[in-house]
Amino acid sequence: MSPARVTPQRNPLRDERDKRLPRIAGPCGIVMFGVTGDLARRKLMPAIYDLANRGLLPPGFSLVGFARRDWATQDFGDIVHDAVKAGARTPFREEVWKSLAEGFRFVPGSFDDDAAFDELARVVKELDEHRGTGGNHAFYLSIPPGFFGLVCEQLQRSGLAGGPSDSWRRVIIEKPFGHDLASAQELNKIVEGVFPADSVFRIDHYxxxxxxxxxxxxxxxxxxxxxxxxxxxxxxxxxxxxxxxxxxxxxxxxxxxxxxxxxxxxxxxxxxxxxxxxxxxxxxxxxxxxxxxxxxxxxxxxxxxxxxxxxxxxxxxxxxxxxxxxxxxxxxxxxxxxxxxxxxxxxxxxxxxxxxxxxxxxxxxxxxxxxxxxxxxxxxxxxxxxxxxxxxxxxxxxxxxxxxxxxxxxxxxxxxxxxxxxxxxxxxxxxxxxxxxxxxxxxxxxxxxxxxxxxxxxxxxxxxxxxxxxxxxxxxxxxxxxxxxxxxxxxxxxxxxxxxxxxxxxxxxxxxxx
CATH class of the missing domain: 3.30.360.10 (Dihydrodipicolinate Reductase; domain 2)
Structure with a gap:
């Protein structure tokens, strides 16, 4: 089934007269760790829907949830649906939702579960083939910083940290970035040991x-x-x-x-x-x-x-x-x-x-x-x-x-x-x-x-x-x-x-x- 066409709304995120940087994302997807958390439900999932509703995400955009829950993809879709209904800033449109939901996937597992990350790598590859995400994926670590190192190591071990030569892989890290200078330096060493510095995005929502x-x-x-x-x-x-x-x-x-x-x-x-x-x-x-x-x-x-x-x-x-x-x-x-x-x-x-x-x-x-x-x-x-x-x-x-x-x-x-x-x-x-x-x-x-x-x-x-x-x-x-x-x-x-x-x-x- 082909994705429904989404009519782009006016982009408030950049002046449309600025042609240097198109503000509609190309083929891509997000893998979200910590999808059961408060931040994901209140902010991240509604924000993704709002971007789709504004016509700023590609038709084949995909969202993969990873958590220690015995959920099917449909269960994950219901969670996202409820979060969007509660927190979206743009009107709910059924055609936008259906197009977005076609790209949802869910992988159950814990951060130390090699088999779960191998399954995640398979799902990501499948999305590249069937959704046209082109090997471009951002890994959102909405998790406690104590798990950053373990998840980055798993992404590296499973091959997820690197994709085809003409694609990109990026990691998004929520604060806190350590609890003092020494821990921040150690955290940076771990993350940038897996992802290049230009592919590490530290979120400060302010x-x-x-x-x-x-x-x-x-x-x-x-x-x-x-x-x-x-x-x-x-x-x-x-x-x-x-x-x-x-x-x-x-x-x-x-x-x-x-x-x-x-x-x-x-x-x-x-x-x-x-x-x-x-x-x-x-x-x-x-x-x-x-x-x-x-x-x-x-x-x-x-x-x-x-x-x-x-x-x-x-x-x-x-x-x-x-x-x-x-x-x-x-x-x-x-x-x-x-x-x-x-x-x-x-x-x-x-x-x-x-x-x-x-x-x-x-x-x-x-x-x-x-x-x-x-x-x-x-x-x-x-x-x-x-x-x-x-x-x-x-x-x-x-x-x-x-x-x-x-x-x-x-x-x-x-x-x-x-x-x-x-x-x-x-x-x-x-x-x-x-x-x-x-x-x-x-x-x-x-x-x-x-x-x-x-x-x-x-x-x-x-x-x-x-x-x-x-x-x-x-x-x-x-x-x-x-x-x-x-x-x-x-x-x-x-x-x-x-x-x-x-x-x-x-x-x-x-x-x-x-």
Missing amino acids: LGKETVQNLLALRFANSMFEPVWNRNYIDHVQITMAEDIGIGGRAGYYDGIGAARDVIQNHLLQLLALTAMEEPVSFEAHHLRAEKEKVLSSVRLPKDLGSATARGQYAEGWQGAEQVVGYLQEEGVKAGSTTETYAAVRLDVANARWAGVPFYLRTGKRLGKRVTEIALVFKTAPHLPFNDTATEELGQNAIVIRVQPDEGVTLRFGAKVPGATMEVRDVTMDFGYGRAFTETSPEAYERLILDVLLGDPPLFPRHEEVELSWQILDPIEKHWAGMKGGLDQYPAGTWGPAEADKLMRRDGREWRFP
Whole structure:
């Protein structure tokens, strides 16, 4: 049965006038390890359907699930169907679904099962012959990093890591990329011992978000911003990722990892690099990575880590109208755990553009609201020709890039209050993606999966960036490990421990509360 023809929809992932890189994937398939996991169901499977629905996948695209389940291919198809129905961002179309489902296969087995991987190799070869995938396959390792090495060895042993000379094989790795510098280097050695460096795609889903990419457009496409994007005008930068949820059922992963390893090492340091980097020669992968690596190489830790870092753990409290338990009462958390659910740190970037401008990074769970933003807070005007009462309610100007959930950019500046007297107060000018564009913003995983299938790597950090990030975080983790006593507690629904506020007050500043 020939696949149903899918009518391509407008591609929001690249301007159609750009003819240099066609954005429709050629013949290919994905082999997904970890198909039973939460990420696969909530994000990956819906993203694959949305790509097909937009007409961005080839008619013969194939998806092979591999898991330790006694499923038939039909069972796997039902799982994908339910995930798509629950999480797809585009309308469900029966003809698209039928075309996509014809390429589904499922192989049961464990990661140490040679026979299962031999069967997987047979299925992949069959897909090349009957679905026209052309030997092009991406292996998505949506699994704990402790299994990366074993799966890569199995892919190499079974011949799956290499295909015909005119085809490609790529591997996609989810974070965390190790738990410190040494483990990251060992992990990289294992993976790149099987796949060439250019065929390894490390997923950081934040880099696929439209707003993160818009940061580059904001800086380098507008003459009004770049001239003030430096130490002469910027007082400090705050980068925040706040979550209003707890750890849910992730205690097995989260306990022992903590907020800094989970978020600061990857998401927030990547946002710092994009915010602080110089203009790249082009947006080709090697040019973009070079500028980010320069920034990460220039990051310096304060001498006194005790006063320049803060961490804490959420206690029971109220999240909106719901009373919630504290971290130590969460199911699966070890008694007396010292894993932090909140982490904040001050960093400095030692270069001519940013000398003397502190970057404050913070992340936490069970905070006041869910928000991720980058705020560049300006220095106060050198002279205010107003009396003191006229500017009592005037704060510092700011540019705020909202990454989620209300994607957009806010400018904060002073304006006169209507009336007979001169009174200046903060006002905001707001740009929101949902209001400015009729096109729906693609989900981050859509963009990233499509980029893997196209072999387009600018949004994927190489191992150099990963290792530089661990070089920044490792001394902080070592300092925390040597501290005596328990963690500061903060009630759920608040904005973190008191120590975090002290961190800012020592510098004469305060946190933004979005």
